[in-house]
Amino acid sequence: MSEELETVAELAKRRGFFFRSSEAYGGVAGFFTYGPQGAALKRNIEDAWRDRFVTREGNMEISAPDVMPEPVFESSGHLDGFDDMIVECPDCGASHRADHLVEDNSEYEDAEALGVERVAELLGELDVACPACGASLADEPVDDFNLMFETAIGPGTSQPGYLRPETAQGIFVEFPRLKEYARGKLPFGVAQVGTAWRNEISPRRGLIRVREFTQAELEQFIDPETDEPPLDEVADVSVPLYSAEAQSGDGGIETYTVGEAVEAGVIESDWIAYYLGVARDWYASVGIDMDRFRYRQHLAGERAHYAADCWDAEVEVDGEWIEATGFAYRSDYDLSNHAAGSGEDFTVFRQYDEPRTVERATVDPDMATLGPEFGGAAADVAAALDDLAARDPDAFDGDAVEVEVDGEPYEVDTDVANFSVETVTESGEHVTPHVVEPSFGIGRLFYAALIHSYREDEVDGEARTYLDLPAELAPTFACVAPLVSNDEGIVERAEEVRERLRAAGFEVAYDESGSIGRRYRRQDEVGTPVCVTVDHETLEQAEYDDATVTLRDRDTTAQARVRAADLPALLTELRAGTDFAALSEREDVHPL
Structure with missing residues (x-):
């Protein structure tokens, strides 16, 4: 693990963002617990996604079970084709993902696309050794390994089932009922935020490759002959595109507006183009550094046979690009397969003029x-x-x-x-809708937001670490701190400030341990945007509404004196994105 990842992992564990689960029993690779700060940050990312892709797009949301019966995955193709390449060490017995070993020991960036036979050959040509014990893996067989977790539904083996490897199938299998809720009118979208499970061969790199993770997926059902997206709404949005043509040659990332990319044929699907435009500003709003972001088009060999065009939103982490979202045009593949497998009607009636x-x-x-x-x-x-x-x-x-x-x-x-x-x-006539799918990996976005927002600077001659998280995303928005903890009057007023802010709907921490500077540093390190300090000057006014407190900004460490009664309104403005410096220009705010 690199220094950057180790630093963030240490902070995450120490401050309660995430840590390896079941550590009391030795832990299990690929499973993580989100601590108090992490659970709040993750929830805020999910809520931001719902706001943009469900509420503002006018879509429905469902919550389907994690366990589904075997026939669902027979129809979806997961039983036959949801595999990764596995190689086992002949000495220590450790299992490894063979294509990743090739990538780690060569310049290949997508060894999975080479196929099992070629990857097996490369293990020998590159003289790849087992990462666990150093034994040679040359001439060892490479096999396909199905990634789904199997279980039994009911006693014994009465009905086999699987933990879903993606939330999408929970939407597809319910289409006959969901179309009724949409009154049989296309287009309509159905979203889901939930857990997916993949029995990864070799989980690694923190939250990047795990066995349990959260997806936020939208399935947009459309009539391919008549439905068009509102492209004009995103036509002027600039998007960094790494096209298949650029990847095949010596090209790099090129910036287009969505309208230019569609007109030039760089993005083939208008629906994919629309969602790339919608998502671009959303990524910035949840803390992704847009200088470390790109949309990469799938090469022909990467695309599923049913997909006309696919793009991934990728974020740079530790010098490597990782997929955070997949945007796929899935045609009618899923609904047609489930119709054939279940015998149910997965069509919508298209009325002629x-x-x-x-x-x-x-x-x-x-x-x-x-x-x-x-x-x-x-x-x-x-x-x-x-x-x-x-x-x-x-x-x-x-x-x-x-x-x-x-x-x-x-x-x-x-x-x-x-x-x-x-x-x-x-x-x-009855038509089988086509599906456009933006599929977001919440854990990877969470991880990238932590890494991209990590900052180090110096304040008053001391080193400082802080998370430059967007105000709306921060796990805790404000921390109330009494200047000293041995003054009963200051403590009581600080507790009153805390309770009033919580009643106003703010996530508020309370800290009275250590020096005020140390408390500021603790809050900076978890990304709390503002601190509210109650001191002796606060007590000069007996009435709460007349009392003043110190408001401190996380990013600049600037401070201002404000009335306690004005805090809810001021914090609301700050949470909505108002700059602290701009707020300090108001007559009722007095910079210190």
């Missing part, structure tokens, strides 16, 4: 003939004939037609199929 008269190919198979001839397969043969008529009417031109059921061919006489073409008037 005017009724249309069309020719429709149909079949009416003679089941009295199909039954005796094909037995238990007769119903499936009839269904296959119906599908073939809709897909390829010309197949019924001959004396017989052939269909396939479960890989077996069946030949049916055309007159038994009763094929015909009818003229019908239709008022609309």
Whole structure:
């Protein structure tokens, strides 16, 4: 671990942001507990995400279970294709992620895209050794390892299930009911913030690669033929793009406006472009350093087969770029698969502006003939004939037609199929929506915000550490401190200030331990934007509304004298983003 990561990890543990879980029992790699400061910071990031991507976008939010039955993941493809590459040390038995070992020992940045066979070859060519014991991993087999946690639903093995590896499937499987809540009208979005689980082979680098993490995902359901995003709202937003073309050549990050990127064809999907624009300012609002941020387009070999275009929001941490959000156009892959797997209707009815008269190919198979001839397969043969008529009417031109059921061919006489073409008037059609998905990793954003906001400076000749977190994001917004703890009057007034601010809705800490300078440093280190100090001057006025206190700014350490009664209004302005220097220019604020 680098010095930067070690410094932040030490601060995080000491000040209660996050630490390895179950340490009393030795801990388990890939699981972390968010402490009091961390839980508050994480919650604030989640609330900021809800505000921008749920409330302001007019979307719905659900909360689905973490455990889902096996058929869900058969349909989604996770049982067959949700794998990482694993290699086991022949000496110590430690398991490692093979593609990461290749990346750590070479200039390859995305070894996963090379495939299992090539990665196995590179372990030998690079003479890679086991990180745990130093034994050679050359010639060791590299296998696929499924990342899902398996469990049993109910007693024994009555029903296998899995901990969800992404929150998205909890939205997709509920689409038949969710479309009712949307009154069957596209487009509509469904969001979820929740836990996902992946049995990582080698968790590492703090919160970057873990086994339990929080996702904030939005599934935007659209009609691909008619629905367009409000691109004009983000057309002028500047975005740093690292395109596939730039990655394939000698190019680098280029800054475009969203409108320019769409017009130039750098971003292929208007919907993806819209969300890249919406998200850009949001990242800055939650503490991401935009000089250490980029949008990277997936290369052709990285994209899932169903994805037309994919971009990742990446943040620089410890000299490396890590994915914090994936923006994917998933087409109709998910809903079509769940429709096939469940037999339920995952479509939405698209009403035509005017009724249309069309020719429709149909079949009416003679089941009295199909039954005796094909037995238990007769119903499936009839269904296959119906599908073939809709897909390829010309197949019924001959004396017989052939269909396939479960890989077996069946030949049916055309007159038994009763094929015909009818003229019908239709008022609309059923369409399977396409899905646009921005998927945010809350833990990685949390981690990046801590690292990007970490500052060191010098105040009054002493070294100081502080977190330059956005005011709205800070775990605690204000700390109330009595100047001395052995004066009963000062302590009582300080406690009154604390309670009044809490009643006004502020997250307020209270600290009376040690010197006032030491208390300021403690609050700076956890990112508390302001401190309120109650002193002897405060007690010169007996009435609370007339009393004054000292207000101190975290970033500049500047101080001002203000009325205690004005604190809620002043803190509200500061939390909304008003600069402390600008606040100090007011007549009722007196800089010290």
